[in-house]
Amino acid sequence: MEAWRKIRLGDACVTNAGSYSPKDEWKFFNYLDTGNITDNRIDSIQYIDVANDKLPSRARRKVKKNSIVYSTVRPNQRHFGIIKMQPENFLVSTGFTVIDVDVDTLDADFLYYLLTQPTLVEALHAIAEQSTSAYPSIKPSDIENLEIEIPELATQKKIAEILGSLDRKITQNTEVNDNLLQQARALYKDRFIDMRSCDGVLPENWHIGTVSEIIELHDSKRIPLSSRERANLDKIYPYYGATSIMDYVDRYLFDGIYLLLGEDGTVVDSNGFPILQYVEGKFWVNNHAHIITGKNGFSVETLYLLFSLTSVQSIVTGAVQPKISQANLNKVSVIVPSREALGSFDSVIQPIFAQIRNLRAENDRLAAVRDILLPRLMSGELDVSALDI
The missing domain is CATH 3.90.220.20 (DNA methylase specificity domains)
Structure with a gap:
């Protein structure tokens, strides 16, 4: 641990650096609310056309590549992530603290993993539960005032790469499952919905x-x-x-x-x-x-x-x-539909869902490995300096 040093997080990053202004005159927005991201997985991004829709009052924070978005309400619900790609005119909710690192001191991916450690999340949630707001919440200063121990930048990048390789495999499996579900929906639609649109008459026993x-x-x-x-x-x-x-x-x-x-x-x-x-x-x-x-x-x-x-x-x-x-x-x-039609369809989709369950189980195993490695890597217990990554 001799090569690790303690810093105040706010001395190596900035929070909420960019905000939308009407002077930007965007004609449309892509907006991420706090509830639409969990553990770096985005469920949906809302598209807003200003000619037809009102921009939510909380749609104000600007982000860039490698910005960390961290929900200030109930941190233990894990509504956080790191931005790698973004659509045009992208805003996130003011319910996030947006964290941008000093790249000469911190690797953004390393910091993201550090901030997602269960012990640190629970520590921030404990602070949130002491707040006087309507919901348990933290302030940007609560994140800035965290004291963290960090290795040299090259070691940070190695640690982030080890953890990132596991998360990339989890993401790949999730994308395969999403594709399998789309295929299954298309099969259901073709078998049980579109067939009726031809003449409006249902098959016998339907x-x-x-x-x-x-x-x-x-x-x-x-x-x-x-x-x-x-x-x-x-x-x-x-x-x-x-x-x-x-x-x-x-x-x-x-x-x-x-x-x-x-x-x-x-x-x-x-x-x-x-x-x-x-x-x-x-x-x-x-x-x-x-x-x-x-x-x-x-x-x-x-x-x-x-x-x-x-x-x-x-x-x-x-x-x-x-x-x-x-x-x-x-x-x-x-x-x-008839039981015969349902049985025939079930024989087609059960292998698809079996594969979905298998990939979910693999993701659980990968996540378990990541979660075991995370605190050990972040504490320096596992030395990665000799690894060629």
Whole structure:
């Protein structure tokens, strides 16, 4: 550790350096909100045409290549990332602290990994919980005042490359899975939706029914755990909310393959399609998602494809807190194919979803390796100086 030195982070970076001004006169914007990035994975970027849409008041922060975006609200939800590519006229929410490094002192990727260590995230979250704002939040100065130990720049780059190689493989696997899901949706659309558009007549033994005919709801088993309760549990099984994994706990409610569909909060995307999660294995889930399996010939996988292509905007209620109730969900009209047609389709898509599950499992293993290496590399316990990277 002799070659490592302690610095105040604010002395080697700047925060929130660039902001949008009306003088920029952009005609359109690409906007990233805090909830649309988790662990450096972006779910969506909102396109805003100023001629037709109002720019959100929080769309103000400018970023550049290697800017780190770090949500100031509830840091333990891990809404952070590092910008490598960006669309034109890109802004991020003022809910982020944007961090740009002094490249003569810090490698941006090294700093990103340092700031995403669980111990440091929890330390920042502890600061957030002491805040007097409406939500647990940190200030840019809380990040700037962090004291960190860093090696020389060449070593920082080696450490970042080791961790980055694992994350790139995880990203590659995720992209393959996204492509597999797109193919599966196209197959479902061709088999069960487009065929009807020719003459409007359904095949024999098909009918127009409701969701209640094809799903089983397991909502009675949902039991939320508070953040205080979860803080004392070992991190083993995923704890799901409506839209993503919120935490990990040492117990589980379900074991198997299920479909989670958002019940309240963020329940639909910009096109009115429901927020879905296809999950497998042992997990806990809070009370913000419906837990679904299929019946009458519908597998969980077929249900996932059906709902991913079915707008449910018309059944969303609640002006302040959007909600999809069990009763309204069960009333949604759907095409119910014959059991024979469903079985034939299932034989096609099950290998696709098996590959998706395999790649997810590989990603879990890669992430576990990364998470084991991360604190050891960041502390200097593992010496990388002799590595040729």
